Amino acid sequence: MILDVDTGIDDMMAIAYATHSPELKLIGITTLFGNVTVEEATRNTLYVLELLDSEHVPVYAGADKPLARNKDSYAKHVHGEDGLGGALLDALPRGQAESLTAAQFMVEQVRRMPGQLNIVAVGPMTNLATAIRLDPEFVKLVGQVVIMGGAVTVPGNVTVHAEANIHSDPEAAEIVFGSGLPIKLVGLDVTMKTLLPRTRLQEWRDKDTKISRFLADATDFYIDAYERFSPGIGGCALHDPLAVGMVIDPTFCRTESMPVRVVTEERDTAGQTYANRDALPDERPSIEVCLEVDADRFLGHFMSRVV
Numbered sequence: 641m642i643l644d645v646d647t648g649i650d651d652m653m654a655i656a657y658a659t660h661s662p663e664l665k666l667i668g669i670t671t672l673f674g675n676v677t678v679e680e681a682t683r684n685t686l687y688v689l690e691l692l693d694s695e696h697v698p699v700y701a702g703a704d705k706p707l708a709r710n711k712d713s714y715a716k717h718v719h720g721e722d723g724l725g726g727a728l729l730d731a732l733p734r735g736q737a738e739s740l741t742a743a744q745f746m747v748e749q750v751r752r753m754p755g756q757l758n759i760v761a762v763g764p765m766t767n768l769a770t771a772i773r774l775d776p777e778f779v780k781l782v783g784q785v786v787i788m789g790g791a792v793t794v795p796g797n798v799t800v801h802a803e804a805n806i807h808s809d810p811e812a813a814e815i816v817f818g819s820g821l822p823i824k825l826v827g828l829d830v831t832m833k834t835l836l837p838r839t840r841l842q843e844w845r846d847k848d849t850k851i852s853r854f855l856a857d858a859t860d861f862y863i864d865a866y867e868r869f870s871p872g873i874g875g876c877a878l879h880d881p882l883a884v885g886m887v888i889d890p891t892f893c894r895t896e897s898m899p900v901r902v903v904t905e906e907r908d909t910a911g912q913t914y915a916n917r918d919a920l921p922d923e924r925p926s927i928e929v930c931l932e933v934d935a936d937r938f939l940g941h942f943m944s945r946v947v
Contacts, residue, residue, distance in 0.1 A: 641664050641667065642746060642760070643658055643669045644671075644702075644759060644761040644767050644768065645671055645672075645685060645762055645763055646672055646673060646674025646676065646678075646763030647680075647681045647682075647688065648675030648681075648724070649718075649720075649724060649861070650862070650876070650878065650881065651675070651681075651880050652684070652724060653859070653881050654880035654884045656692060657942055658884045659689075659692050660945045661888050664887065666694075667698075668697065668698045668700060668749070669685050669689070669697060669698075670745060670746065671685055671699060671737070671742065672703040672763050672766055673705060673706075673808070674715075674804075675715045675718070675719045676714050676716075676722075676723035678701055678704040680722070681723065685699050686699055686735045688724075689733075691851040692851055695735055699735070699738065700737060700744075701737040702741055702766070702767040703742070705766075706808060707770075707809055707811045707812050707815075708811045709811070711808070718862070719862070720858075725858035725860070726857075727854050742770075744774070746767065746768070746771040746778070747774050750778055750781040751777075751781060755781065757782060757783050758783055758887050759782060759785045759786070760785075760786045760787075761787045761789070761883075762788040762789075762805070762880035762883050763808075764808035764809040765789065765806070766808075766812045768785065769809075769811075769812035769815040769816055770812075772816065772821075773815075784823075784824065785816075785821045787823055787824070787826065788805065788826050789813065789826075789827055790813075790825055790827035790900065790929075791803045791827050791829060792913050792914065792929050793915075794829050794832070796912070797828060797832075799908065799910075802903075802910065803827060803828050803911070806912075807910065807911030808911075810904045810911045813902045813911075814901065814904050817900050817913075817927060824930065825900065825913075825927055826879075826886055826930050827929070827930065828879075830893050830933040831882050831933075832877050833933050834877055834878040834881075834933060834938055835875040835878075835935070836859070836863075836876050836942075837874055838860070838875055839874075840875075840943060841863075844856040844859075844947050849947065862876045863876045882938060885938055886930070892941075893931075894931055894932040895928040895929060895930050896931050897926040897927070898915040898916075899925065899927070900914070900915050900927055900929065901924070915929065
């Protein structure tokens, strides 16, 4: 599996979940802009891997901006100035990113393991779109792509219409969704139903390890952000971890196959994901959209693995 991240707080949880799941062989992590800059995402990823004693997992830096837009703001109000809720403080990782770009690494690995590789993308779709452009065979060689993004049947979270990852680069998402890649879309339709209660953070603090304390402190900050948007919610959604969970156990969610498009025009609906269920079969590739989630079972599994 390759994990494609813009490492903020839920990305960190997804990395921990993936590295602690024996069903997965994490062969690399790719980074890009999104919650934070690509430089910050790369730094955060390297540091989290060190905390997890997983420095053997290589990191590849990718896109620093959208394909056709400017990127001038980041979700610091949700993920903190450092992207990790302030838990990073002044710490710096010992390691550094590899020389290949994220897209080059993706292409290299699908050619090495045709039909076997899972790519889990939990940031904007820019690295994936770049890989598609880089190698025309890429689409046919990937085993599965699991994407945390979109809001097909529910409202968005950065605008009333759009989810954050898709809104960050609508053009890239439209390329990816229309490419024919074997996609499973884990969007707000299901992730907003996966609540990690603040009360469960004590379980991490009780472990009293460096990574468990770090996760608890960062997630406390993340839950504070959720409380500002939804007073009384008492927790946070497990967006990115659920995408990892769907590789470990696809029965966590019920899916429905449908063609999904992305609004790319400059208007208030930019980044909206919508399904045209009346489209002709050959008009648009269908993707598997997650519509229901066994939230309690998933939360239990996540908590049993993450620290």
